[in-house]
């Protein structure tokens with residue numbers, strides 16, 4: 001029996017367009033993407049086998065028929081998708097690279113070599129303005145006035161599908177449902193970050209700041225790669241506060257497999273494929289867990305949390321109230337997944353971010369001895385010395401120190417490419433155009449925080465803009481390094497304490513300068529944007545301070 005090829009082709013074309021207009025055009029498909037990929041791969045051989053065995057069709061004809069059917073369906077589907085993206089998508093009015101409107105892979109190909117997402121976005125904004133279509137359904141917004149609109153506590157913008165990247169692994173930051181997220185915050189997390197809880201962590205923050213200073217003392221006068229040492233400080237603090245188990249990187253002067261694996265596993269998925277989360281989902285679903293290096297992190301966290309559950313720490317840690325709050329989900333499996341996810345989150349959210357802020361702070365200290373001098377003078381005016389009397393609470397009142405940290409976070413944001421959000425279900429007006437619900441937006445912090453609309457002399461490092469020269473700030477609301485609203489950083493005050501402690505102790509002990517040959521270029525230009533930053537080498541020299 002010879003099936004009419006023309007009819008098969010026509011029906012397949014119609015099916016291709018219909019499946020786009022009735023299914024693919026609506027909602028999110030990230031969590032089922034791997035199934036679609038498998039179906040697309042298995043469909044042709046399966047149909048050939050079925051046609052030859054069930055209908056007795058000769059193999060050559062079955063192959064021909066399947067090729068026509070598959071080819072026509074795929075051609076129609078992709079033609080329909082591309083036509084829609086080019087001419088009918090709600091973002092069609094926004095400017096941007098022509099190819100970016102057709103496929104998100106364009107963005108991937110532009111950033112894959114240097115893993116410099118935020119710099120690419122910055123270049124696009126310089127070329128196309130404050131609103132740039134950087135993908136078929138992704139609008140990058142560098143207008144500082146929009147930060148309030150998107151991130152205000154009352155804003156209805158929700159988290160985009162990017163937050164499902166590790167699904168079914170789950171944690172607090174990935175809970176996209178607001179009510180569920182709020183409930184989880186109240187279920188132990190908030191208690192772990194009260195003022196009282198933070199005070200109880202102070203001694204551990206001080207302990208690791210002292211270890212850092214002691215290691216620098218041993219290496220005084222030498223060129224030191226502070227990128228490693230400050231990263232180890234951030235990880236050691238979080239390991240201790242999350243699991244009561246420091247990574248001992250500072251003590252040993254060497255990295256830990258957890259830290260190394262985190263770097264190795266982040267560059268491709270988070271750095272290059274951050275705007276293509278469905279690809280990560282699909283890869284994760286198809287690669288056996290044994291071969292997935294990310295699972296090393298999961299297993300280590302699982303072990304730590306199991307061990308932590310068996311042991312009551314001498315001092316409370318972040319897990320204390322979270323464990324004390326008991327099960328969050330009725331389903332024990334879901335509950336266990338959330339618990340290990342949250343344990344992992346404490347390390348991931350608390351280490352890379354703080355490390356980036358720390359390393360850039362020391363870059364600024366090494367670059368300008370005047371800044372070191374000003375921080376030191378302020379500390380001494382407050383009677384603060386680097387000995388047992390130093391209290392983190394006192395440091396909170398040092399205006400210039402805090403201004404220095406603010407200015408570091410402004411010039412060198414820890415999530416420079418911004419956060420992914422979705423326009424609210426009822427739609428919203430953006431950049432003079434109405435956008436329906438479900439359009440993805442991102443706010444590239446690096447560009448927003450260097451906007452002349454928000455800051456005078458935006459490319460200059462001037463801590464005084466946060467103290468004596470407020471006229472240098474045009475829109476304070478553009479500055480929210482810890483985000484704001486319901487999804488804001490819960491670890492903000494802990495992070496600030498870590499920064500204040502190690503910066504203060506260091507400037508009280510040392511003169512800090514760039515090592516010979518260091519310019520800071522590598523740090524600023526070769527660091528990789530992996531949602532947070534994976535930082536390149538920075539060599540500084542710590543010289544025992546000559547007291548007059």
Ligand code: HEM
Nearest residue numbers: 172173346349350353354357414481482483489490491495
């Ligand atoms: C300078 C250091 C830090 C910066 C700039 C920073 C920034 C941020 C930002 C921007 C978010 C929002 C992320 C999003 O919406 O996708 C966030 C969330 C979060 N951060 Fe931080 N963070 C820092 C340090 C810390 C530390 C030390 C911890 C300690 C555990 C921490 C824990 C968290 C958690 C748990 C969330 C999720 C909060 C939620 O969804 O309710 N962060 N952080």
